[in-house]
Amino acid sequence: MTLGLGRTRSVALTGLDGTLVDVEAHIAAGLPAFTVGGLPDTACAQAPDRVRAAAHTAGAPVPPHRVTVNLSPASVPKRGSAFDLGIAVAVLAAAGVLPRRAVEDVVHLGELSLDGRLRGVRGVLPAVLAAARRGERHVVVPDENVAEAQLVGDVVVHGARSLEQVIGWYRDAAGGGSLPVAERRVPDGGGSGPGVDLADVVGQPEARAALELAATGGHHLLMTGPPGVGKTMLAERLVTILPPLGREEALEVHAVRSLVAPVGDVTELDRTPPFVAPHHSTSVAALAGGGSGVVLPGAVSRAHHGVLFLDEAPEFRSSVLQTLRQPLESGEVVIARARQLVRYPARFLLVLAANPCPCGMAFGKGADCTCDSRDIRSYTSRLSGPLLDRVDLRVHVPPVRRAAFAEETGESSATVAERVLAARGAQAERWSPAGWRVNGLVPGYVLRRPPYRLPGSTTVALDTALDAGRLTLRGYDRVLRLAWSSADLAGRAVPTRDDVATGLVLRRAEGVAA
């Protein structure tokens, strides 16, 4: 009778936070039974059935005794089928089939199919990141997830196709060898950026300037204009002028993607910031994150370090729009459940697009508009309030005239991106001692006090507007921020009157109260 204890490692994910889990297996005398304890969900509690079948096919059946598996710490919920491999290895180590010492310090992830093959799972990137952070050196992952796991630098990745293969490795390694290391997967090309360019846009100089400022200072943007003038086109091109993601940022973006993308989709670090455009019928859970059982990241987290574009913004349900306030304020979403608190990062650049009225024709003289004034008022009022307070840039995107075709084509994304990158450098230099990265995140009082207070001669237009009640204090701060971004773009150390004027112009849009 083979009695014993086996132990190995796996990772439980709560949001993107990984907890290192000890998978302990104990085999004792008793009627054949196989139970998993330690707060497993349904899929995880069904692991014994899969492990038993897979182990039988792999030629190392689970012994017909009382097998107890514990996933410790037992207080952290364990979700999904990624614990299958760890459970199988721990049980076989307890049975004496695998060398106990060799499996102890290896992290195992992967779902077992009944024929013993190892299937890919979601969330491998955040799980391996967590394991590496806690000093683990070796991870065994399904073959499909190898490229994803290899994105984490400081950990040795072993990619397995089946349980049989893993058993073979450990048996060979028992003689003093080590597990075979997976070859570095070279992604097969692909990822050549979004394939769009700012030069595709005809005319719209004001909107272009607003996009550039938004990318520079991280200012949220509202574009209003009739249908078909290129609001969506402009928004899509915002990611092409944003600075490429740094390695850490890209890892965060891909960790979120790893939880929602199909298995095996995350293979390389794409440095282009994400562009996420949820439809206006989206639910609160789809936007902010949620779901029953597993709390999945929503659109705001998928847009982390990128652009969240809400087309037809007034058509979104107001409860959905209200959920944007927390991430806009704190850069993360916190989803509270009875048993757990899940945090997802959500620092995105918000771009709103709206028609001037429900029928979309209230531009210029508004001759074709069929809406009555009450409809227009209720339409525009859906966006007002705390959400619009956080939007620095409000521009009107007018219909394009035929004359615009004759103009020379606008600047390409590469040219603009270069300026934006330089301006980001200037901001980082100025604000990094205080911990901000872009002008859009700097509190207003900092800009109103020395040493960043601008001379009265520069801000005269702004002061007049404030005195005349045409501008609130919060609006005043926003114009100051835009002025700084405008100066950074032009390479000036301090904003001039022109920069302030630019800020004033670009935060007013027809139909929306400033």
Added chain:
Amino acid sequence: MTTTTTSDPRRGLGRYGEALAARYLRERGMRVLERNWRCEHGEVDIVALDDDGCLVVCEVKTRRDTAFGDPVEAVTVAKAMRLRRLAAAYARAHPGPAAVRIDVVGVLCRPGAPPLVRHVVGVGS
């Protein structure tokens, strides 16, 4: 239990396994009190008394091969519950022993190989 004719080879195998199990228990110092004790709840294969005075209600499972799992695997949770009821019924009918325990003995009789006996002590908790 359905009644089967004496010519059924499975019945013969079962009786052979029970005899083997009884001998196995005796060799380990138990006193076999009854074989095939019946009551309204069903039948107990073996009732024995352990050397420390514990009453042992024992179920015997005999198999020719492991195609349908190990012999003792045939004792499911529901069967273990039935064995508890049987043990209680026997203890009521025969007061005396201070403790009652339920065991399962699995007998694997592969053709051409010596029979394998596996004794699982203390089931049904």
